[in-house]
Amino acid sequence: MPRGKRTVFGMFCTDSGNRVGTVRLHKQNSKGVGWKEFKVEKFCPVCRKRMPMKLKEERHSS
Numbered sequence: 079m080p081r082g083k084r085t086v087f088g089m090f091c092t093d094s095g096n097r098v099g100t101v102r103l104h105k106q107n108s109k110g111v112g113w114k115e116f117k118v119e120k121f122c123p124v125c126r127k128r129m130p131m132k133l134k135e136e137r138h139s140s
């Protein structure tokens with residue numbers, strides 16, 4: 079796998095499971111922190127408030 083390749087992750091609300099969007103991340107950043115440590119909050123239209131997001135890797139055919 080080439081260096082610097084990033085992976086697309088879907089962002090899902092931890093409460094409603096609503097798919098809020100996507101984010102592109104390196105699987106591991108320069109400090110060796112994996113994407114599982116990545117914390118993000120987004121506005122969820124279903125819950126109508128900011129919710130912590132759960133990431134799920136999405137494979138995109140190229």
Ligand SMILES: [Zn+2]
Nearest residue numbers: 091094122125
């Ligand atoms: Zn939600």
